Amino acid sequence: MRPPTSSLRFRPVSIPLSGSLCSFTSCLNHHYSRRHRYASWNSAVEIRAYHNQTPVHDPLKILYLGRDEFSCLVLEELHKAQDVWQELVVVTTPDAKVGRRGSKLTVCDALKTLGQHLSLPVHFVPPGKGKDVLKTWQLPPPFPEPGSAPPLSHIIITASFGRILPNSVLNLFLPNRRLNVHPSLLPAYRGAAPIQHVLLDEQKETGVCVIEMMERVKGIDAGAIWGQERVAIPEGADYADLRDVSAQTGGKLLVSVLRDMLSGRATSQPQAENPAAPRAPLITTADAVIDFETMTAEQITRRSRAFSHQVSQTPRNSLKSERTLQLHSPTVHVDSTDVLAQLPAPGTAVYDRTVNSLLVRCASDTVLSVPQVKQQDRTLLKAKDWWNGVRPELRLTGGDEGPVQFLRPALTEP
Incomplete structure (x- = not known):
């Protein structure tokens, strides 16, 4: 039986090294070749699954938003934990036109491909990158329309989605049903590129947090922490190494947090405010x-x-x-x-x-x-x-x- 989660978990995880990088827009075959390559890491990042907890809530209806291989690895862990969800709906960015004058349509979206392979419903946010694009977005079923009371069984989860959700979307879910998987030890490295900046700063340790998403005016990546795991960084690790082990760790941590929520044992802690904490702005x-x-x-x-x-x-x-x-x-x-x-x-x-x-x-x-x-x-x-x-x-x-x-x-x- 798992002990009550009166405090957050902090467990070190080590990363083996690899020799090559992997593109964000890898297709499914390449995605699975990397997955098997990192299969030997599973024992290093294993987080125990407590199936003998007695749920006090029904399994969740999850709206999962992402776009790249980090979000794919998190989704794989979530998909395997079928005791925590009754519906799992994937949302990603739409196919984009590339080439001269948009002559070609790229369809090699990693999360889209994985979602279809897992026979999950896959939907797309509206095209465009403006800050107002998502304000009028109609969520896919079974999620409620604006004005409806947020059900306790509905939860929205983002992992490397790359966009900030507006209040019109967040308000369709209860505050403790808005989660984000963020690859750093918050409050350090808030921002869009935490893995890159951790490597640039020669850090020896990083981690993953499952946090509550808040309104933008209250801070980016500043929500309460529901779970945290530490990850040791060996010398010579590259982005693909750290991305993959962080995602696998984050996926397992997310599942553990969701099981705690269903059993009524989940607790969160507010982030400590540290003005001196390093930031992680976009790479330009x-x-x-x-x-x-x-x-x-x-x-x-x-x-x-x-x-x-x-x-x-x-x-x-x-x-x-x-x-x-x-x-x-x-x-x-x-x-x-x-x-x-x-x-x-x-x-x-x-x-x-x-x-x-x-x-x-x-x-x-x-x-x-x-x-x-x-x-x-x-x-x-x-x-x-x-x-x-x-x-x-x-x-x-x-x-x-x-x-x-x-x-x-x-x-x-x-």
Whole structure:
């Protein structure tokens, strides 16, 4: 029998490392290949299921909102816990037109694909991203229309949904039936990109909270905490590593909180207010700009692990070219003594055949190794192929092997 939850749970969870990133918009086959890859983590993130609790409420009718692989992994845990729900309705963002003048329709929405695979009803919010888009949104059945009294069995849950719900939606649910799964130890890293900023700040520990959603004027990610789990971050973890284990942990934690609610044992605690707590604003193109004069190779590599799935890091590719160059999969080059002799200043680079990478001098006499690059309006290339295509006049010295100079681009926000 589970002891009464008079206080929140704080249990450390460790993360194994992986070697590759996974796109937010992965299709179902790729999503399941990653799921099996992380199957060995289950013992590390297992949160006990207390099926022997006696429910005092009927199973819930859940409106679940999300859009990406974080929300997919949370949904998988929720779907397996069929003792906590009688209806589970998925809501995600609509298919979007991409390509030149919207010539193509992308349908590879991770949550949509998973919901259909699980035979769950899948609905879409209205198209558009304005703050008023959701104000007139009619929730799918069985959820009530405006003016109806919120039933105790109805609950709305968001996980990486990417949009702030207006009062017109929140008010259709009781205050303790509005939950969000947030991947940080709140109040630290409130905002849209907690996983990225935790990695950028070299934190050794993070976590997941199940919190109550409040009206926007009362604060973003500032609601009462219904449950919390800690997650240890090993050196070298990237965004995909931390996203997946946080989502699995968050899904199990969510199920535990819902079981507590059904048994009448759930309790919440208000968040402590800490003005000094770090924030987690959206990652922008400005965050991806590399300045080799002020950033070390380790700092650039850490930024790549944190948000290269979102925006690729970009210097300008030479003194005489205006095209930008994205750096893919950078690492720190350890044996840098001989290389530094070839590179007169931060931002200069040569190709090294022994490691099949561009080597770039960075701040504090560190060297960055870059195996792949993507020049503006071109396809992704191996560093060797790009290097062989650099014209002699774009090099600092003549010939086909002279170094090039990277500059900091003057990028503006879209």
